Amino acid sequence: MTARPSALLDDLDTALLALAPIRRRILTALTEPASAAGLAEQLGLPRQNIGYHLNALEAAGLVQLAGERRKRGFTERLFVAARNYVFDPGMMQAPPDPDAVEAQDRHAADHLITTASTMVRDVARMRQDAAAEGSRLLTLTVEADVAFATPADFDAFTEEVSAAAAALARKYSAPSGRRYRLTAVAHPAVAKSAPARN
Structure with missing residues (x-):
């Protein structure tokens, strides 16, 4: 083993x-x-x-x-x-108020952190269960760097991504079958460290 x-x-x-x-x-x-x-x-x-x-x-x-x-x-x-x-981030957080989560501004960093914490916990648990059953957990990760010249560009991008996600959700909405959660987030990229010189 x-x-x-x-x-x-x-x-x-x-x-x-x-x-x-x-x-x-x-x-x-x-x-x-x-x-x-x-x-x-x-x-x-x-x-x-x-x-x-x-x-x-x-x-x-x-x-x-x-x-x-x-x-x-x-x-x-x-x-x-x-x-x-994988440490469950929820261990160090108070349980979220469902009403407060629903009312969150989609641009709020707190909402992103809560969503990411839930994702870490849920995927780690499902991966454990899949491993115990000898099966593979099918997941998808898409990452890309984008840059915005103005705040208006960020708003326009947000609307386009939201519309694309909604259209895909409507297209792939079989009445039966395994449900998947699609989460798209955007946050400022961490600056890359300059390579060390010898």
């Missing part, structure tokens, strides 16, 4: 458990299956210490059993961790 591609941390206690320095080292080392003894040798720590932390990580669902093997008359348990962890 190889490492899970990602795992969602949506519980504060579990997130804090994963953030402890020694446990972060263990999770990083477990991108490939390993035993407590193997980790102890790799990290230069006592096996009993590693075993204690592995038990806590397994109980929290942060690592999973990847198999067992016989070694020198003993049975070693092999563990594997996710390749990366």
